[in-house]
Amino acid sequence: MSFTLKGKANKILEEIIAFRRELHQNPELSGEEFETSLRIQEKLQMHAIPFKAGYAKTGILGIIRGSKRGGTVALRADIDALPITEQTGLEFASKSEGIMHACGHDSHTAMLLGAGMLLNEMKEELEGTILLVFQPAEEKSPVGGASAMMADGVFDEIKPDVIIGQHVWPDLEPGMVGVRPGSMMGNSDRFKLIIKGSGGHASMPHTTVDAIVVANQVITMLQTIVSRNIDPIKSAVVTVGKITGGVAHNVIADEVVIEGTIRTLSDEVKAQVKNRFIEVVEGTVSSMSGTVEIDYLDGYPATVNSEKWARRVKETAISMFGQNRVPEVAPSMAGEDFGRFLQAYPGVYYWLGCSIGEGQKPLHNPSFMLDEAIFSDGIELMSQLAMDALSQIKTGGMND
Structure with missing residues (x-):
């Protein structure tokens, strides 16, 4: 590595933590991140980082052009929050009723800003261009904001050679870095079934088709898809999360609605599960x-x-933090809109451990908290990765 950024975030850490807390107190839902977007733009202006705004309505593209010619590295953070009522008791807890940054997107945004600040100070040494992608609507599955940003031309003028995403991960100890080649997160499909029967009096079931009984049988049969149709070595999940039906204790229901999700790690298994799902239902x-x-x-x-880029993350992280901070990890079945960026451009998505230890709650929990001490690691790792990736693009090293 030509330049080492370890320790460089200390001078901006207080500002970044304060900005993260400001975002945490003022969360906005997917597609409604107007104030969040303005806050990010103000920070970019304050630190003289050029940008363009308005992608997918609230998305932003920061542009740091190095003084030397070279490749282009895009760094991405998501900016939206979730419809969850916060229960952390933090002094900077959400002031927006029923909305919370329960997935760490406030920290992603703050750390990307910090990386942009460090890299902008070093633009005379940069051999290429760094793009800062602040993406809205990551939580708005299945629509999302990644496709909308690309459709709005976020990369039309400057196409990235690689795109890198960082996500805080409470299952890992603070500062641990989790990355692997291949599937990191899963396909995340949704389904809604409207089952119709023929209602009637509870005392005369022989004159009806009970939609609740039918729905019960459907739910039971759905459990056979993974257990009896999918290779045990491969991964799939079929989950029913919501059932709605019935009007009274003495009326046989004529309609039941079932909603749920299907998660897979490969397109092959996804197609197999989807086809079998429809057949079974x-x-x-x-x-x-x-x-x-x-x-x-x-x-x-x-x-x-x-x-190639998973190796880049692993080698950079080991160089900065040591082998013991880069454990082997298994993929997660959780969904991530970053997958759409990776369909269009080569890149890598990795996890940054953020556990607070005993009492840690998972992502999307109303009591989710993270260890802010990781911010220096997150900022420095993302910044170093950008510089190492530019160097790698120039030399053509670590070919696939």
Whole structure:
């Protein structure tokens, strides 16, 4: 590495933590991040980082042009929050009722700003261009903000040679770095079933088709898809998360709505599960004299890391923090809109451990908290990765 950025974030850490807390207190839902976007733009202006705004309405592209010619590295952070009522008790807890940064996007945004600040100070040494991608609507599955930003031309003028995403991860100890080649996160599809029968009096079931009984059988049969149709060595999850039906204790329901999600790590397994899902649902409902409307929503694609860029993250992290801070990790079935960027451009998505230790709650929990001590590691790692990636692009090293 020509330049080492370890320790460089200390001078900006107080500002970055304060900015993260400001964002945490003022969260906005997917597609509504107007004030968040303005706050980011103000910070970019304050630190003389050029940018363009308005991608997918609230998205921003910061542009740091090095003094020397070279490749282009894009760094991405998501900026939206979740419809969750915060229960952390933090002094900087959300002031917006029913909205919370329960997935760490406030910290992602703050750390990307910090990386931009460090890299902008070093632009005379940069051999290429750094793009800072502040993405809205990551939580708005299956639509998301990545496709919308690209459709709005975020990379039309400057195309990245590689795109890098960082996500805080409470399952890892503070400052640990988790990365792997191939699937890092899963395909995340959704479904909604409207099962229709024929209602009637509870005392005369023989004159009806009980939609609740049909739905019960469908739910039972769905459990056979993974256990009896998918290779045990491969991964898939079928989860029913919501059931709605019935009007009274003495009325046989004529309609039940079932909603859920399907998670897979490969497109091959996704197609297999989807096809079998439709067969099982239609066959089960038909056999019980009901009818069904199937709304299957193809969600975010799997987040698939390039082997070359996964190695880059691992080697940079080991060089900065040591081998013991870069453990082997298994993929997660959680979905991530970053997968759409990786379908269009080579790149890598990695996890930064943020656990507070005992009492740590998972992502999307109303009591989720993270260890802010990781911010210096996150800023410095992302900045170093950008510089190492530019160097790698120039030399053509670590070919796939």
